[in-house]
Amino acid sequence: MTGVIDSYIPVAIFFIVALITPPVMMFIVHQLSPRSKAERKLTTYECGSVPIGEARIQFNVEYYLYAIAFVLFDVEVLFLYPWAMVYINHGITAIATVEMFLFIVVVLMGYLYLWKKEALKWVK
Amino acid sequence: MGEIIENVSFTATSAIHEFLKKTPLQDLINWGRKNSLWFLTQPMGCCGVEMIAAGCSHYDTDRFGIIPRVSPRQADVIVISGYVTKKYLPALKRLWDQMPSPKWVICMGDCSISGGPFYESYSTVQNIDEIFPIDVFIPGCPPRPEALIQGFIELQKKIMAREDKGSEY
Amino acid sequence: MMSIVEFLFNPWVRGILGLALIGIIFFSAVITVWLERKFGADIQSRIGPNRVGGRFGLLQLIADAIKLFTKEDLIPAKADKLLFVMAPIVILGSAFMMIVAIPFGAIVIGDNSYPIAATEFDISVLYLEAVSALSVLGIFMAAYGSNNKYSMLAAFRNIARMIGYEVPLGISIIGIAVMVQSLNIVEIAQAQSPLWFIFVQPIGFAVFFISILADMGRLPFDQNEAEEELVAGWGTEYTGMRWGLGLFAEYIHMILGSCLMVLLYFGGWNLPKFITDIYVIGMFAPIYWFIAKVVVVVMTIIMIRWALPRFRIDQVVDLGWKVLFPLSVLNLLWAVALGLFFGA
């Protein structure tokens, strides 16, 4: 194994601990706490009324528009990370800066288009 | 409406839990329970306003570790704060049923204790104590927040002395 | 001497010793909850818990923990049981995975500083951002699992808010990365030895601070737990310790977010050399310095919670997309200019 993966060994250890801790805790709780056989306790809470219909309903399409915009900008932001690492001291400073500036301008054009089209408006 | 109100008493079924009740460890558990009595924000009548006031800055039930919770799933105490109309009783009973065990009831104000001004009214429920296992009655019309706080302290004493009814529900 | 250091920096040893950090963070989450109640009481001119554990109610959280541990654990009949049970694991797991990469101060011996972190890698800032996004999925699982209308609304609001603020958060982090030319959080912390980045990039700090508040779901951005509208948000159907785990995860997120803020903008643990050269005190002084800064940030966040009202969800989304995003791009340009001026 090389050095890079070594630094992920603690991540793996923490991952396993994170998987184990809540079940162990809930087991202890299960032993200590009272348990009752009552169907009425397990009804869905809705301010004391009987719930009408399912909670898993269709949602507004506006959420989806936000999600699409988010994916676009998220991926574009990710392109900036490698660039930020190398744009200085690698002999490409001038061209890298100009190109990234152009990239940001293009992204901003898309952003302005979204704004103009009212895709970022919560309730139309 | 149209729901049948049953007076069901639920019993605990965990073996370790039953065993703990006979040991001094239960005192520690009761100490924890009595010092974190979270009450359900469920105001019903004019007493409800006093109940809210008891949680606010001037009276500050947080001193005793008593804080309001909005969901019955995280509440320990339900305060019947006012007249219980026949129409509201199913909702109240449902909220009480949805609270996880152990849970306690405090009966606040004359209306909920005996009917008060609505004694033998056609629309209010009399004899609340036959429907809920009430631990503390707080008389008054409406009782002042201090009285509610005293009621909480009496409930704490009952929990410590293991004489409360609520632990069984 | 060197062999001990080498032994401690073995990844296996480091990972297992690092588990102690989980305990420490759990303990500090308990303290933060206590601080929230006591300090919040001060702000509202109340007294706050003062009945158990002396005048300051120090044992209040122990009592709460005992109660939560002995409270009945309910799974609603209509719930999707698998998702309902898995959700706290994902929320808490996201918090645990964040603990791995954050250095909680450093021990300075001579010219060498040994950061107290379970691990270090080159892109830890990006890793933290990625892992903290996992908790959103956990909240969605909790909401969909419990099959409660309030929870579903809470989860959707939560996702809508998160995706509005993740982009400005990312860009403000790039603003730092272009100046340090590293995504390693230890290097970023050490790079601000003479000058904190909050003075270099005030706009970036404002964007980061607001975004991380929204990311942590603290007021004024807690639309997903707005008690007046949505009962208890995703936790409406959760009882006892299962709810307690989620609550703890949120407080752990808050502490870790404060740590991140201190590391990125408030100079981390750096102290002048003449202080760290003092024989034993100086060795551990950076840790105290770091913790002091984190406490200040945490208390600021608590103060904001008790002092500000809650925004409407459309205002929140508008703030993220229409104000913070352009501001973060502006800050990026400023940071690039600074980076070109000083870096090249």
Next chain:
Amino acid sequence: MVGILEFIVFVLISILTIGFSILVVTARDIVRAALSLVATLVSVAGVYVLLNAQFIGIVQILVYVGGIGVLILFAVMLTTQELKGDSDVE
């Protein structure tokens, strides 16, 4: 020794990935299927890290959990098909 460990981790991640991807197509609840898909993509991130491509691995988590996962969940919640939990079936 170290090579064996790497192999074991790889096998574990592969089992996770395959298991979750089978769940994607067999789950009756459409949201469970979507969440399994996200879990599959996260386990693929583990493979990337194992291949020394840590940046790709982290980006995989960031994009596929934060972005695509949310997008899929929203898309699923938009469908007109009546959503039913597996708890009804079991």
